[in-house]
Amino acid sequence: MTSRKPLKTSGPAFRKALTGISGFDEITHGGLPAGRPTLICGSAGCGKSLFGAEFLVKGIRDYDEPGVLVSFEETPVDIVQNVASLGYDLTDLIKRKKLAIDHVVIDRQQIDENGEFDLEGLFIRLAYAVDSVGAKRVVLDTIESLFSGFDNQAILRSELRRLFGWLKERGLTTIITAERGDGQLTRQGLEEYVSDCVVLLDHRVSGQVSTRRLRIVKYRGSTHGTNEFPFLIDEDGISVLPITTAAMDYQVSDGRVSSGIEELDDMLDGGYYVGSSILLSGTAGTGKSTVAAHLADATCKAKKRCLYFSFEESPHQIIRNTGTIGLDLGGHVKKGLLEFHSARPTAFGLEMHLVQMHKKIEQFKPDLVVVDPISNLRHNSEDGESSEMLIRLIDFLRSRGITAFLISLTGGGSALETSGEDLSSIVDTWMLLRDVESYGERNRILYILKSRGMPHSNQLREFVISSDGIHLVKAYLGSKGVLTGSARLAQEGREQIEASALIAQEQMQVLRIRQRQRALEAQMEALRAEQLASKEEMDRIESSRSERSDLEAASLNAMGRNRTRSAKSKS
Amino acid sequence: MSKKPTFNPDPLRQQKMEDGAVAPAPAAEEPSWHLRLFVAGQSPKSLLAYSNLKKICDQYLSGKYRIELVDLIKEPHLAQAHQIVAVPTLVRQLPEPIKRVIGDLSNRERALVGMDLHVA
Numbered sequence: 001m002t003s004r005k006p007l008k009t010s011g012p013a014f015r016k017a018l019t020g021i022s023g024f025d026e027i028t029h030g031g032l033p034a035g036r037p038t039l040i041c042g043s044a045g046c047g048k049s050l051f052g053a054e055f056l057v058k059g060i061r062d063y064d065e066p067g068v069l070v071s072f073e074e075t076p077v078d079i080v081q082n083v084a085s086l087g088y089d090l091t092d093l094i095k096r097k098k099l100a101i102d103h104v105v106i107d108r109q110q111i112d113e114n115g116e117f118d119l120e121g122l123f124i125r126l127a128y129a130v131d132s133v134g135a136k137r138v139v140l141d142t143i144e145s146l147f148s149g150f151d152n153q154a155i156l157r158s159e160l161r162r163l164f165g166w167l168k169e170r171g172l173t174t175i176i177t178a179e180r181g182d183g184q185l186t187r188q189g190l191e192e193y194v195s196d197c198v199v200l201l202d203h204r205v206s207g208q209v210s211t212r213r214l215r216i217v218k219y220r221g222s223t224h225g226t227n228e229f230p231f232l233i234d235e236d237g238i239s240v241l242p243i244t245t246a247a248m249d250y251q252v253s254d255g256r257v258s259s260g261i262e263e264l265d266d267m268l269d270g271g272y273y274v275g276s277s278i279l280l281s282g283t284a285g286t287g288k289s290t291v292a293a294h295l296a297d298a299t300c301k302a303k304k305r306c307l308y309f310s311f312e313e314s315p316h317q318i319i320r321n322t323g324t325i326g327l328d329l330g331g332h333v334k335k336g337l338l339e340f341h342s343a344r345p346t347a348f349g350l351e352m353h354l355v356q357m358h359k360k361i362e363q364f365k366p367d368l369v370v371v372d373p374i375s376n377l378r379h380n381s382e383d384g385e386s387s388e389m390l391i392r393l394i395d396f397l398r399s400r401g402i403t404a405f406l407i408s409l410t411g412g413g414s415a416l417e418t419s420g421e422d423l424s425s426i427v428d429t430w431m432l433l434r435d436v437e438s439y440g441e442r443n444r445i446l447y448i449l450k451s452r453g454m455p456h457s458n459q460l461r462e463f464v465i466s467s468d469g470i471h472l473v474k475a476y477l478g479s480k481g482v483l484t485g486s487a488r489l490a491q492e493g494r495e496q497i498e499a500s501a502l503i504a505q506e507q508m509q510v511l512r513i514r515q516r517q518r519a520l521e522a523q524m525e526a527l528r529a530e531q532l533a534s535k536e537e538m539d540r541i542e543s544s545r546s547e548r549s550d551l552e553a554a555s556l557n558a559m560g561r562n563r564t565r566s567a568k569s570k571s
Numbered sequence: 572m573s574k575k576p577t578f579n580p581d582p583l584r585q586q587k588m589e590d591g592a593v594a595p596a597p598a599a600e601e602p603s604w605h606l607r608l609f610v611a612g613q614s615p616k617s618l619l620a621y622s623n624l625k626k627i628c629d630q631y632l633s634g635k636y637r638i639e640l641v642d643l644i645k646e647p648h649l650a651q652a653h654q655i656v657a658v659p660t661l662v663r664q665l666p667e668p669i670k671r672v673i674g675d676l677s678n679r680e681r682a683l684v685g686m687d688l689h690v691a
Binding site for chain 1: 609614619620623647650655660670672673674676677681684
């Protein structure tokens with residue numbers, strides 16, 4: 001999650017010590033000043049002690065830097081218990097000689113001051129503890145307790161100055177915690193002594209939701225984020241947002257993921273891009289969650305993993321509701337491909353939600369993340385803040401190649417083609433669902449406002465939710481716009497009638513032509529017969545003529561012979 | 572800092588070093604006052620505290636006390652065990668309850684109050 005390599009610092013002499021606290025090392029560009037004291041101040045319960053404890057534990061665990069915790073308030077038993085709730089086993093670290101805890105008790109009742117003294121005892125204890133584990137890190141929590149233990153403030157102050165000097169001399173990266181004072185950072189003005197780095201922790205309640213914030217007041221010799229950064233404490237310790245710095249150099253994929261709706265895939269030329277972010281906005285009751293459920297179903301059917309964050313419905317509710325349109329999300333849950341996380345948006349601030357989402361994503365390693373709806377989260381944060389955080393979330397998902405499906409509820413009054421969180425420019429595909437009121441009906445329409453890097457349909461499609469899922473019906477364009485619902489059905493009916501009339505007409509025509517053909521054939525038959533008869537007649541004439549000529553020739557011959565005979569007889 | 576053993580945690584051997592001081596009661600019978608003075612090396616404050624303590628004890632607790640001197644430079648682990656922050660610290664181990672006085676004990680009246688030593 002966080003980059004572990006030390007970042008560039010201003011000079012070779014200036015080293016930084018990574019705290020291992022997620023997010024903190026990013027905003028400080030590498031952690032706290034190494035070998036120097038840092039002051040962490042804040043009011044009661046803002047997480048100072050925990051910051052210190054995490055700094056030590058992570059130092060030991062991740063960077064092999066043993067540590068010493070000098071506690072002026074809590075007993076070692078308490079500390080061990082408190083940190084155990086974050087999953088750190090301090091007793092083991094103590095046993096392995098990686099951590100030393102020294103509890104300094106100053107009982108005002110027992111002590112009487114008499115004349116000159118110094119705090120050499122504290123120095124000796126600290127030196128002893130540091131030497132016993134070879135410590136590189138020290139936490140003094142809360143050193144201000146000394147002020148209530150001693151009357152002679154002049155001695156105390158000069159001794160504290162000496163102590164900080166001593167810590168620096170020994171090259172110990174130190175965290176000193178202090179209570180927030182009125183009008184100044186700390187009650188006792190400790191910031192005067194610790195000049196290298198001062199971090200302020202704050203705990204504010206806004207809109208009944210408390211948010212912890214962190215600000216680096218001062219960091220000598222280093223650049224640092226100057227904003228107030230929200231942070232939170234949960235079972236994994238402190239996380240400062242941003243958890244990751246938003247970079248733009250992520251890899252992109254050419255692969256497509258099916259939306260689970262055949263017609264929508266066609267509209268998108270094959271589906272959404274893998275790893276892209278999709279925003280679906282629409283008014284209430286337009287079926288946004290159903291579209292998301294289809295995508296989740298399709299993803300799980302393709303043996304991919306899906307993480308579904310729901311801020312409106314419980315998992316059971318979603319499973320039941322999508323069951324009625326033929327999707328078996330419960331089965332995917334059982335197979336471990338689908339995981340639901342439901343939380344009330346008001347349960348905690350946006351920061352907490354986002355950090356939890358980050359964590360769940362890290363754990364579950366999904367291919368698809370659905371956030372339903374993203375617009376609810378913004379109610380808990382100040383304007384401007386939410387969009388920045390959501391952009392970070394999107395960037396985070398993109399950098400992981402996780403497809404993000406975000407649902408945004410558009411309020412009734414606001415313009416439709418706006419996404420409340422100003423996400424429209426960030427997302428890759430933006431689809432809009434809306435209602436169309438006509439002929440006393442309310443019908444749903446879906447269209448694609450934009451979809452980067454793919455040819456996509458420009459059509460408005462009617463969106464029908466049936467018992468076997470979503471269908472996108474080709475919309476009819478009439479003189480009054482898109483026809484939906486019963487108007488579309490009426491239009492369909494009309495077209496059907498027209499079509500059948502056409503068919504009947506055609507059949508009649510065919511019949512007529514066939515009849516005519518048959519008539520012509522009969523005529524042709526008669527003519528053929530006539531031709532035959534005339535030919536026969538002709539033949540007859542021909543033959544009688546030749547017979548006649550034969551007879552003529554024969555009679556001529558006979559006459560000739562007669563004549564010859566008579567002449568012979570005459571002579 | 573110097574490691575020269577000016578102070579010795581063993582109270583029995585202090586008799587030799589502290590000239591003119593009245594020797595504490597022998598170790599065999601436990602004195603009713605057991606005082607522990609925590610110091611760090613031979614800083615002027617430590618030396619002053621010891622001599623002031625010695626004077627008070629000699630004057631008011633002659634023969635009834637034992638001073639155990641602890642040099643934290645030599646035995647740093649004792650600082651944590653005895654919850655020492657300021658130096659010098661005088662701890663009245665006996666009689667109960669435990670009392671602590673920090674500083675060089677330059678104010679004798681206050682030291683007596685701090686040690687809960689009632690002077691007749």
